[in-house]
Amino acid sequence: xxxxxxxxAAGLAGCSGDSDSTPTDGEQSxxxxxxxxxxSTDSGGDGDYTIGFQxxxxxxxxxxxxxxxxxxxxxxxxxxxxxxxxxxDPTRQVTVARNLIxxxxxxxxxxxxxxxxxxxxxxxxxxxxxPTFSVDSVAASSDLNLYTAFGNYEAGQRAAENAVAQLEEQxxxxxGRLVEVMIQQSAKLGxxxxxxxxxxxxxxxxxxxxxxxxxxxxxxxxTTKVTNFLQSDSDIDxxxxxxxxxxxxxxxxxxxxxxxxxxxQDGHKIISQIDAGxxxxxxxxxxxxxxxxxxPVHFYGPITLHYIKEYLDAGKDDSVLPSPGxxxxxxxxxxxxxxxxxxxxxxxxxxxxxxxxxxxETEDVDDVPWFRTNSIRVTEDNYDADYLWGNWITDxx
Numbered sequence: 001x002x003x004x005x006x007x008x009a010a011g012l013a014g015c016s017g018d019s020d021s022t023p024t025d026g027e028q029s030x031x032x033x034x035x036x037x038x039x040s041t042d043s044g045g046d047g048d049y050t051i052g053f054q055x056x057x058x059x060x061x062x063x064x065x066x067x068x069x070x071x072x073x074x075x076x077x078x079x080x081x082x083x084x085x086x087x088x089d090p091t092r093q094v095t096v097a098r099n100l101i102x103x104x105x106x107x108x109x110x111x112x113x114x115x116x117x118x119x120x121x122x123x124x125x126x127x128x129x130x131p132t133f134s135v136d137s138v139a140a141s142s143d144l145n146l147y148t149a150f151g152n153y154e155a156g157q158r159a160a161e162n163a164v165a166q167l168e169e170q171x172x173x174x175x176g177r178l179v180e181v182m183i184q185q186s187a188k189l190g191x192x193x194x195x196x197x198x199x200x201x202x203x204x205x206x207x208x209x210x211x212x213x214x215x216x217x218x219x220x221x222x223t224t225k226v227t228n229f230l231q232s233d234s235d236i237d238x239x240x241x242x243x244x245x246x247x248x249x250x251x252x253x254x255x256x257x258x259x260x261x262x263x264x265q266d267g268h269k270i271i272s273q274i275d276a277g278x279x280x281x282x283x284x285x286x287x288x289x290x291x292x293x294x295x296p297v298h299f300y301g302p303i304t305l306h307y308i309k310e311y312l313d314a315g316k317d318d319s320v321l322p323s324p325g326x327x328x329x330x331x332x333x334x335x336x337x338x339x340x341x342x343x344x345x346x347x348x349x350x351x352x353x354x355x356x357x358x359x360x361e362t363e364d365v366d367d368v369p370w371f372r373t374n375s376i377r378v379t380e381d382n383y384d385a386d387y388l389w390g391n392w393i394t395d396x397x
Contacts (some may be wrong), residue, residue: 031197032048049312050080053109053304056136057088061277062244062297064397065389066111066136069348070301072337077309085234091113097121101130108132115140115188132315133308135300137189140365145311146321147362148371152189155274155293155375156196156242161354161378162291163240163272164204170270175206176237178270181226181246183217188364193242193274201240210236215246222249223256228390230257238270238290244280247273251288262287276378278390284383294376298389299354303371322359324369330355344392351387 037349053070056063059226067083074081084100086093098121099112108125110132112118118139125132126143134147159180167176180197183190194212202205211229215222222245230236230253241247254260254269260268264287273280275389276292283289310320322328330352340348354373362368 001013001367011098046067048078049106049309050077050082050104051109051308052097052103052105052106053083053301054093054097054100055083056086056093056111056113057348058083058085060086061393061397062275063111065302065393066297068343068393068396069298069340069389070109070305071386072340072343073302073305073335075339076335076337077192077305079305079309081305084365086111086113088113090117093121094118094121100126101128103126104230105130107314109304109308110134110139111136112139113137113187122171131308131311131387133304134368135304136295136297137187138362138365138368138370140188141366142367144309144362144365145369146304146371147365147368148277148300148373149270150295150375151188152192152274153196153199153363154200155295157200158196158239158293158375158377159193159242159272159291160197161199162293163238163270164201164207166270166272166290167207170268171237173206174204177210177235179211179213179226179229179236179239179240180209181213181215181222183215183242183246185214187300192363196329197240197242215244216246216251219245219249222246223252224307226250226253227256230254230259234259236269238272241271241273242306244273244275244277247271247275247283247289247292248279251283259369263290276383276388276390278394281378281383281390284378284380287380290379292378294352294378294388294390296376297389298348298371299335299352301375302349303333303354303373306333306335307371322357322369322371324359324361326359328355328357328359328371332357343396345395346386346392348386351385353387356386 055067066330084096086096094117105256119141122132122139122141122143131145134144136149138147164174168174177258185191213225271289276294335349358372362370
């Protein structure tokens with residue numbers, strides 16, 4: 001594997017989002033949006049437990065899917081869920097978490113863009129006896145009770161290997177020049193996706209990493225940086241994109257450079273991407289995106305709430321939580337909600353796309369069990385499946 005060229009830019013930390021200002025397809029706004037305040041969204045439940053949930057930002061459809069699925073399941077199990085909108089801003093997210101801690105909750109769920117910055121609120125919660133759980137991205141504190149997410153390293157590796165498979169199909173051999181289009185490296189998940197991508201590509205001697213472009217996880221920034229790259233080096237076979245933002249921005253850049261062609265046509269540039277929102281699914285159908293490695297985001301909240309309720313019911317007994325080395329099979333948990341069915345017109349949890357869950361130690365954070373969910377490979381064969389969040393989020397965002 002060869003490497004060449006790096007373009008670096010600092011920006012907001014983030015997950016898999018990008019928006020322009022309104023809740024769109026998993027896209028993060030560069031200005032943070034107006035957002036809502038702590039407690040502005042709740043499950044409407046009147047249960048025995050009140051759980052605070054700091055969401056990355058409701059201006060982003062990926063996080064909206066996380067929030068809505070959590071609300072629907074909280075209603076189903078009789079738990080009151082108070083959602084605080086982090087407005088796609090790491091500083092705001094810390095404030096939201098601290099406000100939730102002071103609002104008489106029984107447990108806290110955090111979804112940080114900045115892993116280190118969220119350690120303080122987690123430690124504050126622990127001092128007050130409030131158990132804290134992390135979803136999607138981990139807070140860098142050993143006081144966490146459980147972290148739930150898919151494997152970002154594995155997703156990066158799978159995206160890279162799928163790109164090489166497409167190279168082999170298109171070029172007749174696993175050879176060619178690929179560009180890695182990254183999100184910020186300030187969040188542990190961004191680093192993990194990069195490291196997984198490199199590991200997936202370095203096993204192929206004839207695959208060159210022609211460039212590594214670091215974006216601030218917005219479509220606009222990605223469009224600009226990829227356009228600039230293509231103006232200096234257009235002899236590219238494809239891209240490994242680390243988020244919906246970077247995939248959408250890369251497609252925009254190809255379009256600007258008159259280099260956008262569907263699969264099967266001359267000039268097609270391979271795109272293998274992490275995460276799949278509604279625009280991604282459309283692009284797969286149209287042949288512009290070859291494959292996506294998606295997260296079962298609408299299971300993250302329900303899985304976490306399932307374990308929070310068991311933990312609180314057991315008097316905060318750690319033995320009810322999964323431990324490193326455990327494998328959680330699909331029959332261990334099932335989820336349903338009449339509200340979800342009514343809102344989406346689909347049975348979004350009909351297939352346990354999260355399973356199996358492999359429990360291991362959280363990387364770089366001691367003593368925190370990580371419930372690592374499965375990931376979903378999305379291609380032209382399954383892009384329209386009900387269990388993909390991108391197929392229902394536009395109806396409820």
